[in-house]
Amino acid sequence: MVKDQNKMPLFEAVKAYHDKKVVPFDVPGHKHGQGLLEFADFVGETVMQIDVNSMKPLDYLSNPVSVIKQAQELAAHAFSADHCFFLVNGTTSAVQAMIMSACSPGDKIILPRNAHKSAINGIILSGAQPVYVQPELDKELGIAMGVTPEAIEKAIDENPDAKAVFIINPTYYGYTSNLSDIVKLCHEKGIIVLVDEAHGAHFSFHESLPQSAMSAGADMSSVSLHKTGGSLTQSSLLLMKEDRIQESLVRAMINLTLTTSASYLLMSSLDVARKQLAVRGKETLDRVLQISRWARDEINKIDGLYAFGRERINGCGVFNFDETKLGIDVNGIGLTGFEAYDILRDEYNIQMELGDVCNILAIISVGDDEKSVKALVDAISDMAKRYRRESLDIGTLPLENPEVVVSPRQAFYGMKKMVRLEESEGMICAESVMAYPPGIPVVTMGEKITKEIIEYIQFMKTQHTTLSGTKDQYIENIEVLAF
Template structure:
């Protein structure tokens, strides 16, 4: 594995930059010469000489034969898969590619209803029929769990026509599924397993972390190398490790979805993130995990904040990536959004995201104990300084049954639509996705029949002035529906 010390794309770009080549190629800033001076004085000049275009020396992302090919081969070797593709539009691109590469229009796919929004893009662009399975709510922890392996088995029994299963593991909270079991369930029936592992590019590199999708046997898996490892934003990887999917089709689909002007700095950062993870990952992640454990312990010693542990999640049949800290704030009397705001504005601590119940602090290769101390100190001070009011918020999923009567793609691209008052929408087919937060699970998806209970539920949201993601007007008094 001596080869893993190399970073072929980075090394090529570096040697190109050192030659100070006269640029008659895009981009127009010409090695940074015409970049805005304020930006340049902030960033330094050198970085712009990495911003090149496709030419033989630096290789092409679409048809790699040189350093990009070598870098992708090293990536595949590091993860133990057949092939890896560098992506410059994040795991969002990878999720869409997985649907389009693994499925034909009209195929059906089992998918958890609580998935990232790019999954809906994948469903629409690939033309598959989604078979939704409902996630579960944990009202003690105030988080959502994806379906268990047993529930996926039930779905496979019930829908033997499904061509593939699409799962998200880890979730935003770091909760992972029993992927070995799920891969076994899928492959024993000839079904494809697709995994959104956007939050798990590091799992492979420390033995104490939960099992990764590549180890468990996913056919395709996407990882945001930029989320936890050290790649720059937009840098992701799609891993191919399948006997069920045509490799050439994956290659063509990835190319179809990729810009012809990728940012080589992003590509080089993916190359280097792989090298770092392979060479130093175990040691670096050990420190990150220790800092996270320390933070979790400290937070749980505070009076009003709690942070669930890996043991607890394991007792529920899942596993936890301990580098993610989900901090429950309900005892403060403030929402997670309010605590996020206070942390950012008063303490210069920016968490990754928040919901009503929690703030989620994501650690990465660059995190250290001093960051954790800053977070813990801020939370301690917030506890003393602020008095919220006891709230009665409860995380729940409305028990609404849904019926998919048109393919989302047909609704999105072909169907004529109109707006009708919510009160008159019953019986129509929805032409929009509507997702109330919490719990962040869509109530309606394009192609689903609007039932009386869904209309009543949305009317209640509208009466309470609760904004629903996907509503296209200021108030939720009308719905976009298919004209039949």
């Protein structure tokens, strides 16, 4: 059925509610901002007036039958899915719902180890058993890339009882796996394919971008529309095909953790962002790609900097590349990515998406223009002049998959103790240690702690990296299993 993508049923209903000047005697208690004037004065009267509770004219997210349902159907059509669910707890909740829908306690799920922490948490919640696949490594850049169909096939052959395969599309730095071949392989063997498409919300709307999960035939994908599609932070989509999994099951899993007080600000932004992409996505992304390519070319003219891109595609674990991801290796000017990240924020008022040992990453999205991207390029050029040192030799980073000794769920519920980080070699980790962003664990629950892992954590601490996931916020100590 043809859908009119110009319609915004949920957003239009929220606006109609606003225009009626309803007198509220329900929650929230700020009553259209009158009980939170200092905040309302800053964010604006309209924002407070549409921060409302669920009601019949605005539908109910947990069981939508009218305007939310219509908005979700429009989004499903725009993204080539059978069904779409609006979510207000970010793509974290979508990833967890996907894993819980596909896996029962004890079921095996095959996934790359460079998955976001939400996948590990989804495994804990579901009780699934992870089978980690080694992603392809780019040791020059110090990052993990995609996975090959051959690696997935080998994992399936060794674990023929696996219920699901989980793929990242794209990685944080914009590289993708051969998703179509992986989906075909899995479906031939009766295995469900789940895709973390947090950074690929825009893939469906331009032919020069990598293939989206739904167009590749995946069973479910989680899409952070707020990351690259323009909706408000924390708003997300779960997309699905109904060939191998039931919509009612997925809805039940979502409702296990879904709030009964969903934000209409967040949901309305999903409705509008979907319309923008469906109606004007091609022309918008034409511009985004043009300025992204310009920035990459300009940065590659600067001695010592390398803005990497399509040239690293090899047809295997690096099958395609999203050119809106501007990753830059800064080791050639003597800086770590951690240092460059801080310098750009503190000295130039430029907020990058992340920094790691080698690289910094900028996300060029629907909200950027030539002016903003030129400011970024000018700041990076000046930083290269002012802060240049001798080139760094970063040595070998711990990019290989850690050894899994017990499942994350066993480790989560197991007896634990705290030990000094430097004394934890050989012990089994009982918490996760990760730099955020990107939120990919260096070591996580159930994995053996190695000397290399300890040294890498200590190095990140010297770089004043934001580390999270541990009870000791300074990570002088680490929690391990007590056996």
